[in-house]
Amino acid sequence: MGLITGLLTFPLAPVRGVIWVAEKLDDAAQRELHDPAVLRTQLAVLNQEFEAGDITQEEFEREEERLLDRLDAVRVGPAQIDRR
Secondary structure (H helix, E strand, C coil), rough: CCCCHHCCCCHHHHHHHHHHHHHHHHHHHHHHHEEEEEEHHHHHHHHHHHHHHHCCCCHHHHHHHHHHHHHHHHHHCCCHHHHH
């Protein structure tokens, strides 16, 4: 970046900083969303809640299916999903 470009785009520096932070937050959220260990932990917690009677069987089955679908999607990978 040249001196003139740097001076002209200097007022946009805060915007670039906010965009950078948003991208980093999105990256972290995507990693957590697609991390098999996190999904297995969520399944274990769900099972404990069901066994403790905190949730109904319908709620358990609905949430379990959602988590298992996400876990399956992580295992298959995005390339395999696109081919379906």
